[in-house]
Amino acid sequence: MTTADNRVKTGIPEFDEMLSGGFLERDAVMVAGTAGSGKTTLGLQYLVNGATKYGDAGIYLTFEQMPEQLYRDAKSFGWDLRALEEQDHLRVVCTSPELILASGEGEGEGEGGENLLDSVIKEIHPRRIVIDSMSHFAMYVDNEKDLRRETYRLIMYLKTKGLSSLLLFEAPQLMGAVGSVTETGTSFLVDCILIMKPVEIESSMRKVLAILKLRGSDHDKNLREYKITSSGIVLGSPFSDYEGLMSGSPRKLTRMAMAAERFSQPFAGKRKKD
Amino acid sequence: MSSENEFLLQRLISSEIKTDLLTLFHRNPGLVDTITGIALRIGRSDAEVAGDVKDFLDLGLLTKKTLGKTKMEVIQLNRSRDREIQASIERYVTGLKK
Amino acid sequence: MNPRQLGLLPILFISGALVVLVSFFYPETLLPKGLTYTLPAPFSYSYSYFPFLAAIVMSYFFARGFVSSHSVSLATLGVGSLVMGAGFLVPQIIVYLLPASANELTGISSLVFLFSGILFTVFSTLRLVTSDRTASRPIGLLVLGYAGGLVLVGLVTVSAASNILPPFFAPGKGPTLFREEVLAVSIVLYTYSSLVIMRSYLGTRDDILYWFSLGLAATALAFMGVLLGTFPGGPYSWLSRVSLVVGGFYFIAALRIAYKAVDSSRNIRATTA
Numbered sequence: 001m002t003t004a005d006n007r008v009k010t011g012i013p014e015f016d017e018m019l020s021g022g023f024l025e026r027d028a029v030m031v032a033g034t035a036g037s038g039k040t041t042l043g044l045q046y047l048v049n050g051a052t053k054y055g056d057a058g059i060y061l062t063f064e065q066m067p068e069q070l071y072r073d074a075k076s077f078g079w080d081l082r083a084l085e086e087q088d089h090l091r092v093v094c095t096s097p098e099l100i101l102a103s104g105e106g107e108g109e110g111e112g113g114e115n116l117l118d119s120v121i122k123e124i125h126p127r128r129i130v131i132d133s134m135s136h137f138a139m140y141v142d143n144e145k146d147l148r149r150e151t152y153r154l155i156m157y158l159k160t161k162g163l164s165s166l167l168l169f170e171a172p173q174l175m176g177a178v179g180s181v182t183e184t185g186t187s188f189l190v191d192c193i194l195i196m197k198p199v200e201i202e203s204s205m206r207k208v209l210a211i212l213k214l215r216g217s218d219h220d221k222n223l224r225e226y227k228i229t230s231s232g233i234v235l236g237s238p239f240s241d242y243e244g245l246m247s248g249s250p251r252k253l254t255r256m257a258m259a260a261e262r263f264s265q266p267f268a269g270k271r272k273k274d
Numbered sequence: 275m276s277s278e279n280e281f282l283l284q285r286l287i288s289s290e291i292k293t294d295l296l297t298l299f300h301r302n303p304g305l306v307d308t309i310t311g312i313a314l315r316i317g318r319s320d321a322e323v324a325g326d327v328k329d330f331l332d333l334g335l336l337t338k339k340t341l342g343k344t345k346m347e348v349i350q351l352n353r354s355r356d357r358e359i360q361a362s363i364e365r366y367v368t369g370l371k372k
Numbered sequence: 373m374n375p376r377q378l379g380l381l382p383i384l385f386i387s388g389a390l391v392v393l394v395s396f397f398y399p400e401t402l403l404p405k406g407l408t409y410t411l412p413a414p415f416s417y418s419y420s421y422f423p424f425l426a427a428i429v430m431s432y433f434f435a436r437g438f439v440s441s442h443s444v445s446l447a448t449l450g451v452g453s454l455v456m457g458a459g460f461l462v463p464q465i466i467v468y469l470l471p472a473s474a475n476e477l478t479g480i481s482s483l484v485f486l487f488s489g490i491l492f493t494v495f496s497t498l499r500l501v502t503s504d505r506t507a508s509r510p511i512g513l514l515v516l517g518y519a520g521g522l523v524l525v526g527l528v529t530v531s532a533a534s535n536i537l538p539p540f541f542a543p544g545k546g547p548t549l550f551r552e553e554v555l556a557v558s559i560v561l562y563t564y565s566s567l568v569i570m571r572s573y574l575g576t577r578d579d580i581l582y583w584f585s586l587g588l589a590a591t592a593l594a595f596m597g598v599l600l601g602t603f604p605g606g607p608y609s610w611l612s613r614v615s616l617v618v619g620g621f622y623f624i625a626a627l628r629i630a631y632k633a634v635d636s637s638r639n640i641r642a643t644t645a
Contacts, residue, residue, distance in 0.1 A: 060304075066315075068301035085303070092304040095348070096311055102342040116306055116341055116348065237637075243440070255634055257436060263630035264437020264446050266578040267495075268504055 008056070008128065008164040010042075011049025014235035018211060018220035023192060026164055027215070028155045030134075030187060032171040033196030037207060038228045039168040041077070042196070043130035044070070045232040046166055048079045050128045051089035058128035059120055059163075060092045061100075063136040067092040077232050088124045093117070097140040104153045121161055129158060133168040134186075151186050191215040196226075199245050201252075208245050209235065279366035282359065285333060291318060291326045299336070299351040306339075306350040335359060376582060379625065382618045383586055386593050389611055393600070400602040410605035419613040420460035423591070423620030427457030430584075430623060433630070435514060442510040445495055451521040452491030456591075458525040459484035460616075466529070478547065479532040479540040482554045484525055485595065489561030491521075492588065496568035546602050555599045562592035583626035590619030 007022030016022050023029055033039045043060065050056035060081075062070065067081075070092055074081045084090035095116060103116040120126070131137070134151065141147040158165045167190065187193055193212040198205050209226045211219045222238035223245050241258065242250045253261075287293050294316040299305060307315070313323045327349060330336040334355040339348050411418060434450030437443070463481050466472045498504070507513040531537050540551035547555075566588035573581035594615035601608025 066302050067304050092302075093306055094302055094304050095306040096308075099306065099308070099311075099341060099346065099348055102344045102346040104342060114339060114341065116339070119339070255631070258634040259627070259630040260433035260436035261440060262633045263430070263433040263580060263627060264441070264443075264449075266572070266576060266581050267434070267449055267584075268437065268441050268443035268446050 009049070009054060010046050011053045012045065012233060012235060014224070015209075015233075018222075018224065018235070019214065020218050020220075023164055024214075024216055026159045026162060027191035028158065028165045028167060028189070029192040029194060030167050030169055030190040031194045031196065032169045034172065034198060035170060037196040037198060038226070038233055039170070039196060040065070040070075040073070040132055041228055042233055043132055043166050043168055044074050044077070044079060044081075047090060047128055047130055048074070048081075048084065048232075051084050051087075056127040057089050057124045058091075058130070059117065059124075059126050060090065061117070061129060061131045062092065062094050063097050063131075064133060065094075067094050077230065079232075091120050091124055091126070093120060097137040100137065100154065101140060101150055104150065104157065115157065117157075117161075121163075126163060128165075129163045130166045131168065133170055135168075135170040148186055148189065152189055155189055187213075197245075199250050201242065201250055208239065279362050282333075283363055283366065285329060286335075286359070286363075289326055291316070291323055292329070294318070295323065295326060295330065299356075303351050303353060303356075306348050308346060308348055312349055333359070376579065379583065379586060379622070382621075383590050383593065383615075386590065386611060386615045386618065390593065390596060390600070393607055393611065397607065398600060400600070400606055400608055402603055402606075409610075417460075417464040419617055420464065423616050423623065424457050424460035426587075426620045426623035426627070427453045427460060429627060431457060431518075433627070435518065438507075438510065438514060442506045444505040444507055444513070445498065447507065447513050447517050448491055448495040448498070451517040452488045452495065454518060455484055455491060455521045455525060456488035458522070459488060462525060462529055470533075472533070473541075474543065475539055475541040476532040477541075478551060479537050480529055482540055482551055482558070483528045483532075483537070486554050486558045486561075487524060487528075489558045489565070492565035493561045496565040499572065500568060552599060555595055559592050559595045559599065562588050562595065566592060579629045580626045583622050583629065587619045587622035587626065590615050590622055594619060 006025040007016075007019075008025055008027070009016050009022035010019070031039050031042060047058035047060055050058050060070065065073075071081050081090060081092060085092065093116075099116055103114075131154075137151075137154075138147050141150050155165070155167075190213075192214045195208075195210045195212055197208050197210075199208050200206075207226050207228070208223050210223045211221075220238075224238050225236040227234050227236065239245055241253050243253055244251050286296060295312070298312070298316055305312070305315075309324060309327055310320050312327065313320050316323070327336060331338055331349070334352055336349050337352045339350065340346070341348055431450050431453035434446045434453060438446040438450060459481050462484065463472075463477045466477060466480065528537075538550045539548050540554075541547055566585045569581050569585040569588065573579075573585060594612040597608045597612025597615060601612065603609065
């Protein structure tokens with residue numbers, strides 16, 4: 001069950017704090033990250049925590065990785081996906097985007113065929129779904145206009161079924177010179193956008209998570225460091241020592257600059273844009 | 275009973291392709307794909323797997339679904355039937371050991 | 373006693389001393405030479421170095437904060453602090469570089485403090501009646517504000533030197549009524565701003581607001597000393613100088629809180645990394 005205030009918690013405490021309690025129910029969340037940024041891990045953790053901590057069954061819909069690979073990868077974090085499947089708390093569905101697209105046309109028995117996910121949804125009554133990945137999905141759609149339509153159709157199907165979704169996108173560039181988060185500009189279709197990005201700081205790779213957008217709720221505007229540990233993703237403190245992280249050229253803030261930020265903080269009250 | 279289970283076991287592993295299919299679906303129970311897709315995943319052609327897939331469909335181990343307006347047919351594992359079959363085979367094998 | 377309570381003592385002492393002076397020595401009369409002291413020429417404004425430095429650092433800090441948040445409040449405070457700092461410094465520069473009369477020096481400092489008081493009041497009033505605003509053209513506002521503040525100080529200085537302004541000081545007679553009115557308005561503006569910021573402190577309990585509020589209050593007390601006094605080197609004059617230095621210390625205390633917060637968060641990250 002989701003929490004009483006209709007928030008869908010990730011189960012990662014600092015992350016839920018950033019989200020002011022969790023995602024809103026039935027929201028479609030875009031998780032945009034470069035390769036190796038931990039999107040799959042976040043997706044798995046979202047479902048595992050949902051099942052084990054909050055009693056929310058979930059579906060992991062994968063176009064790329066085979067389920068056996070996911071089972072193996074999840075085991076390294078101590079997550080037994082097979083056991084969760086046996087308990088009907090999880091289903092790992094592996095298929096092709098082509099079949100999801102085919103599903104979307106003329107849903108419902110009698111009009112044609114059923115939707116690929118219908119039987120799984122009837123079986124375990126999930127509240128959460130992760131789709132890995134929408135970038136792969138996009139490869140099966142001919143043009144941008146059709147992609148937006150099919151993405152919209154998919155998102156509305158998930159919302160209709162009461163599912164809170166994480167849609168994983170591999171984005172080769174995040175911020176910097178790129179304006180929209182996804183190459184095809186589908187970011188306006190989702191309710192929340194998360195960015196997961198590696199940054200080079202003092203010759204080491206660190207990972208940054210940011211909430212770009214969260215419709216209908218306040219959220220933490222800070223960029224936070226996160227780590228992929230043996231028990232999943234863990235969020236650290238905000239990157240208050242640096243600026244320019246999202247532009248790809250991080251600069252360490254001097255002590256004076258940080259003191260200036262701290263000094264001026266209490267004088268800047270609650271703001272609205274001009 | 276034991277002859278039924280023996281027959282069942284024979285049907286399950288009567289060909290290399292069937293073994294490959296069983297391995298594929300047991301390792302990836304959530305796999306949902308067309309016959310073409312399934313064939314690709316075990317490195318075979320449609321024609322090679324069609325017969326064995328049909329046999330598994332007849333056994334109830336796999337189920338077929340029709341999707342959307344295009345009526346594309348997809349195959350997936352019937353988990354409950356798979357559990358039943360596994361339980362039967364286990365009983366049979368245990369019986370053999372005694 | 374905690375640091376905040378200890379910090380109140382100087383301003384309470386100055387206030388008490390002012391009350392005592394007003395009770396027993398108002399209006400101020402010229403004391404015998406042995407009982408007055410004026411700082412020798414190169415150091416006549418040395419008491420303002422400290423508050424000047426504090427004001428300029430605050431002005432930079434507000435500018436830095438504005439650059440990341442685009443908050444109009446911060447821009448207002450930044451320009452106000454810059455102009456206040458200019459009020460401490462410009463008369464010194466004039467004294468060192470040019471021959472200047474008491475009227476010119478008095479006029480410059482009085483008007484510059486008045487303008488900085490107006491800016492602090494704008495910030496305080498906006499804080500009371502509305503939410504802060506984000507500048508849609510932040511760089512433009514920053515440049516306009518800060519350059520505008522400096523231009524304003526320059527205009528006041530040139531006007532004073534050109535005798536365009538009304539008289540602030542009459543030789544042989546002392547400060548004019550106009551000067552006293554300007555000073556009185558500055559006192560009201562600084563006191564009002566101090567009270568509004570202290571009210572914010574009571575809501576948020578952020579110590580930076582506490583010390584900044586005391587800084588403005590001490591500066592207002594300094595103006596009060598100047599208003600009530602008549603003779604340089606006399607007790608009112610010295611009380612106002614002490615109050616200015618105390619105000620500088622209060623502003624430095626506010627800056628120190630910011631540095632301490634940065635250092636302590638770095639220590640926490642170092643120990644939990």
